[in-house]
Amino acid sequence: MKIVVMISANAEWKAAKKIFSRLEIHSSPYGETAHLNLGGFDLKLFHSGWGKIASAGAVQYAIDHDRPDLIVNLGSCGGFEGAINLGDIVLVERTFIYDIVELMGDYDFVEYYASTLDLGWVAEPYPFPVRKGILASADSDLPPARIAYLKSQGAIAGDWESGALAWVAKKNAARLLILRGVTDLVNEDTGEAYDNLALFEERTEGVMRTLFDQLPGWLERVRI
Numbered sequence: 001m002k003i004v005v006m007i008s009a010n011a012e013w014k015a016a017k018k019i020f021s022r023l024e025i026h027s028s029p030y031g032e033t034a035h036l037n038l039g040g041f042d043l044k045l046f047h048s049g050w051g052k053i054a055s056a057g058a059v060q061y062a063i064d065h066d067r068p069d070l071i072v073n074l075g076s077c078g079g080f081e082g083a084i085n086l087g088d089i090v091l092v093e094r095t096f097i098y099d100i101v102e103l104m105g106d107y108d109f110v111e112y113y114a115s116t117l118d119l120g121w122v123a124e125p126y127p128f129p130v131r132k133g134i135l136a137s138a139d140s141d142l143p144p145a146r147i148a149y150l151k152s153q154g155a156i157a158g159d160w161e162s163g164a165l166a167w168v169a170k171k172n173a174a175r176l177l178i179l180r181g182v183t184d185l186v187n188e189d190t191g192e193a194y195d196n197l198a199l200f201e202e203r204t205e206g207v208m209r210t211l212f213d214q215l216p217g218w219l220e221r222v223r224i
Contacts, residue, residue, distance in 0.1 A: 001224065003041060004068040005215075006048045008055055008161040011201045012075050013047040015208040028065075030058035039216025044068075051139045052097070052164040059168045069224060072177045073165050074211040076204045077135060077157040078142045078191060079182035084131055084156045086185055089210070091130040092178035093117055097163040098150065099138035110153075115166035117176055121224050127217035131156060135180065137163030141194065142186045157182060175224065179214075181207030 007013050013032070017023060023034040023045075031047035031054075044066060048058030062068065077090060084090070096114040136142075136155040150158060162178050169176035183203040184193035193200040 001041075001070060001219075001222065002066065002068045003043050003070045003072060003219065004062045004066055005043050005045045006055070006059060006062065006071060006073045006165060007045060008048050008073070008075050009050045009204070011204045012208055014201070015205040016045065016212070018205065019209055019212060028058075028061065030054060030061055038212065039219070041216060041219050048161070051160050052137070055161040055164040056168050059165050060172070063168075063172050063174055068174070070175045070177065070222060071165075071169060072179070072215070073162065074208065074215070075159065075161070075180050076183040076200075076207050077159040077162075077180040078184050078186050078193070079157045080147055080151055080155065081185045081187040083151060084133075084182055086182055087207075088182045089128065089130045089214075090135060090157055090180045090182065091119070091126070091132045092135045092162055092166070092180065093119060093132050094134045094154075095137055095163040095166040096134070096153065096155070097137050098146065098153075099140055113163060113167055115163070115170045117166055117178065119177070121175060121222060122177065122218070123221045123223050127221055128214050130179070133157070135159060135162045135178070137161060142191060144186060144188050144190055147186060147188050158186075177218065179211055179218070181211060183207055
């Protein structure tokens with residue numbers, strides 16, 4: 001099974017390189033890459049970069065260049081206070097993008113860029129506790145003023161990249177597994193990591209360690 005692991009944010013990639021300090025780093029048009037054998041699985045790691053544009057380009061490049069059987073995205077997310085807890089791992093089953101502004105018509109761009117992930121090839125029971133749910137994506141940290149709206153759409157957390165990754169994967173009929181750990185909580189007034197990059201980076205390292213520790217267990221549940 002050919003597996004590509006996409007890692008988006010700089011802090012997430014920095015953590016991966018710290019965890020696996022002997023990685024031999026190569027480059028792609030979108031960022032650094034490395035090969036890793038983890039729990040008997042050969043993985044190609046891609047640092048795709050943060051945001052929708054880099055993520056969409058990088059995952060399309062990986063699909064075209066590597067022809068993977070499976071794409072995995074490991075990373076962090078901000079959780080909605082009251083809907084999820086700090087440290088929870090989200091198994092993403094649906095994404096939508098909420099930073100599109102349409103002022104000329106009433107076309108439903110949110111639904112157009114929404115994606116439902118087919119996870120039927122991941123055998124249950126799952127190997128670790130997860131929160132299966134909806135992730136909201138935008139090229140923005142979570143604005144407190146939008147939290148009520150995002151919750152009303154069923155989202156339990158948000159990030160910058162999952163929506164783009166899921167949409168491109170869907171267009172290519174590619175299998176995608178997104179696992180994101182909650183590094184910080186946001187409510188209608190503020191976010192605990194806002195103006196505190198050090199806190200985000202510290203918690204991101206912990207989340208990435210957990211996700212990599214658990215990844216072989218997830219891959220053992222893949223049925224393709």
